[in-house]
Amino acid sequence: MPGSPTNPVPRPSSPRTGKAAALLDTVLPRPRGSRLVRLYVGLYLFGAGGALLIAADLGSSPWDVLHQGLSRHTGLSVGTWSIIVGALLMLLWIPLRQRPGLGTISNVVVVGLSVDATLWWLPDPEAGGLGLRAAYLAAGIVVTAIATGCYIGARLGPGPRDGLMTGLAARGLSIRAARTGIEVSVVVFGFLLGGTVGVGTLAFALAIGPLAQVFIPRMRLREPE
Template sequence: MALIGNLRERPVRRLSQLYAGLVLYGVSMALMVRSDLGLDPWDVFHQGLSELTGLSFGTVTIGVGALVLLLWIPLRQRPGLGTVSNVVVVGLVVDATLVLLPAGGPLGVRIALLITGIVANGAATALYLGARLGPGPRDGLMTGFVARRPRFSVRLVRTVIEITVLALGWLLGGTVGVGTVAYALAIGPLAQFFIPLVAVPPAKADDTDDESTVTAGDPSRAPATPAG
């Protein structure tokens, strides 16, 4: 699989934005974990696997991301630099942030952590997708499947996948709660708000590879919808 994403245009801006977004994404995940009020479907799954295996949340996130990326091969999806970086950076950052953030606390503090985490997640999604260096592995899995099976909509595929991982994560002990619902309702509008503010426009009208890395995002985390 060849890495997509042409870095000849605005490399410093795009790389800085990519990694700032991925770091912020990891921090936002940790904030929601520490709120203990519910996670997004994939993170419920990650947390459940972490409980089952004894591995850290971040290690599980990296492992699942790598396995999902392997599923791109039969779908003939091409990862970008941002895709591969997403697998590694987000997991490392979420573990480091969890070490720094204490668990528990008053309900008011936990609500603040949840709200901050969701808003930061929307901004992070906009940053890393706006850099046009590739969507996250989970996002690409959904859009790749739709590209191979066009009779299914992205919305339908996303819903089926996320309900599946949410149910599995809940059965494994992941946290489902008000935060899960709040994330589902807020992340699309937040990403749509932030992306126009930070998206790096293509320098050439025919910069199709780069442009596709933005539009390939998961509907829950991307413009019409993004990320990890």
């Protein structure tokens, strides 16, 4: 009899149940508010940190050296190339067996938009001279390291670039060694394409690994919220 204890009325299945739902929840989990805030604040800050380095004009971050070089050859903006490169980098996750998450997909889009938006409103440091440009440079490096810890700490999936770092770290390299090796390789390729390289690029490449190693464990969410 329908509805009896021995023959209960079947409940409508949830749209996110079963094997397909388990896969969907892995890639696009249902995060709570604080995680989303941490994720998107971190992604915006990451783009803002890159914009600070570009505006300082003392040498961009390694990835933005690449994006600038590509931009010079195509006319597309630095932020647009950040989105394109991020999407292409996810193909390199396959041999590292990295799984994308909401943070990964969001990173591909939000960071590029943040770079272009921040460059639009950021005051030109030229009026403040070398001192203000140096301040932009230092702030850009620190903000990028904090942002890395922030969005990785949200545990919603690393960005496409940081997925390479964490994937290599899972195979025996330290975060410092993995990040620094990636940044140095990218800046060489970007320079060959005509990207802007300077003292800021060197400072970023050498400092971001140690700073990321400091901030990532301190900003990681240890308990589900």
